[in-house]
Amino acid sequence: MSKAIVLDNKLKKVSELALPQRYMQIKEHNLYLYVKSYLASLRANNAEAKKRGEVSGGGKKPWNQKGGGRARAGSITSPVFVGGGVSHGPSNNRNYILKINKKQKRLALEYALLQKANDNKLFVVDSVAVSSGKTKDAYAMFKAIQQKNVLFVAQMSDEPTFLAFRNLQQCYLIDSNELNAYLVANYRAVVIEKAVLDEIIACDKGE
Structure with a gap:
């Protein structure tokens, strides 16, 4: 079973979080269709x-x-x-717009998260906030992940956190409403807040 790595506030591994078993049955073609549609919309x-x-x-x-x-x-x-x-x-x-339905978008995101978990590059934290607003603190978070580039996903980022991350080319900070399968697949690693991941898993159960 694929598992995400749970980190503490010092970005040290403390446990693992299993993804739903249903993710293993998702077809890769859903991710292909979403990426094709996403890139076409940017033309x-x-x-x-x-x-x-x-x-x-x-x-x-x-x-x-x-x-x-x-x-x-x-x-x-x-x-x-x-x-x-x-x-x-x-x-x-x-x-150039290619239509893709909501279910395929969700399946594509789930499959992208599954692949990151399979590669041990899906990290779960309580918060990605940088209260100091300093770039050096955000860079320290990035260095702790030890990947070439990292996608940080917050439920709702504040201004200090945005300012801390905005000048780091190796990092990209987004809110949960901006999360999509293309961004997950495009970055080497994903650091996501637990509340956001819980929402994604809850949607699978129809809650």
Whole structure:
């Protein structure tokens, strides 16, 4: 059974917390679908090129239909001319959003947490607050985890804690309402408050 590592206020291991057995049955495909949907939602849909009907000018034929020895041309907005419209260019009316339902989002998050627990990189603490607001104190928490980068999850972070973490590139502090499967999977380790993990597990039971 997969277990999260419970840490005390000095970030020393004191016990382990077993994740629900049901997590073992979740398919990896749920995480794949969520990550694909999440990244698609971040795409900036602003690339656009003007078609020949949108380019200004072109009211008069550039030269006579016959007698010039050249191919006939009806408008300088044609894609064959410099400054004309673009054939099959990008359009900003494309929708990249991929729909994923709430159940799949929850399953993806549970699977991501399970993988972190399997790798012994899911840590549970009573609080991630840094009351001093000092970056050196937040950095000490990060160093105690001994990972390349760490996601810290608080139920509701206060301003001093936010200020302490904001300049640390190896850390990312979020509130529980911002937690998602992509962030969990993207970081080497996750430090989560016990109250937040209890809420996630309680949702599984329909409580």
